[in-house]
Amino acid sequence: MAENSLKHRFLQGDALKALDKVDNNSCRLVITSPPYNIGKEYERDRRRSLEEYVEWLKPIVEKACKKVADDGHLCWQVGNYVNNGEVFPLDYYFYQMITAQGFRLRNRIIWHFNFGLHATKRFSGRYETLLWFTRSEKYHFNLESVRIPQLYPGKRHSKGRAGKAGLPSGNPRGKNPSDFWVFDPEEALKNNAVWELPNVKANHPEKTFHPCQFPSELVERCLLALTEQGDTILDPFVGVGTTVLAAAKHSRSAIGIDQSEKYLKLARKRLSDLRAGRLITRPLGKPVRRPKAGERVATIPTEWKVAAE
Structure with a gap:
């Protein structure tokens, strides 16, 4: 797919209004992570109650669903809303909104990570969810592009399997990833080969001044499995610009919408840097680094030792 045949557009404005500039049934994939209403910098002037938040997003969801092609997909990634210590799983509300538009849920993917906000009166939240919907029973799914190595390649069928006894039980091309994407390389190695996916924090190569950035790898995996080269991707x-960059990286067209001029200015620069070969992104499938014994970050602080005595 020639680069000059692809289109990468950024639209500034309120999502509900800007979506009118996108043709209905024109996108093979709509993927996004909407504001969670938890007080980030882009929410502080419009903090809503849970009911207000749901009502605000309903018409945006309805309009976004109309942009999905008949054989297309919608991936909606969210966390939890917490009010006075009570947790409200946002995917519950979005599931209702999106299925009301006739979409079918194919996977509820759990994205687990080790770093996040700490809690003192409940367990610290360390996961978010990605809901993958299709518009119909006719949809594209390219498993070959996202297979992972077999954990037990030498495993064979038991004697009770007629015609297969003693033969390798796994697929030589690799296994189908689970719907649990985890930031825990030891667990992935020893128990369950799943996708490692760290969140974008201070030392992540993709980190910008955006306070709640999701990783390119999350978008890339959905994009590779659910679309083909030349398809159009939309992020309201x-x-x-993470979604648009991921699309450009894999020869897809993309449309990105945001109300922030500051964010879109950086998004355009990142796209320019990607095209020029200057943008650093975390390689797809790269193992997560664990600190070695003796490193400062892996050493118990002296203060802790003194306090325990």
């Missing part, structure tokens, strides 16, 4: 809450 694109932030600093």
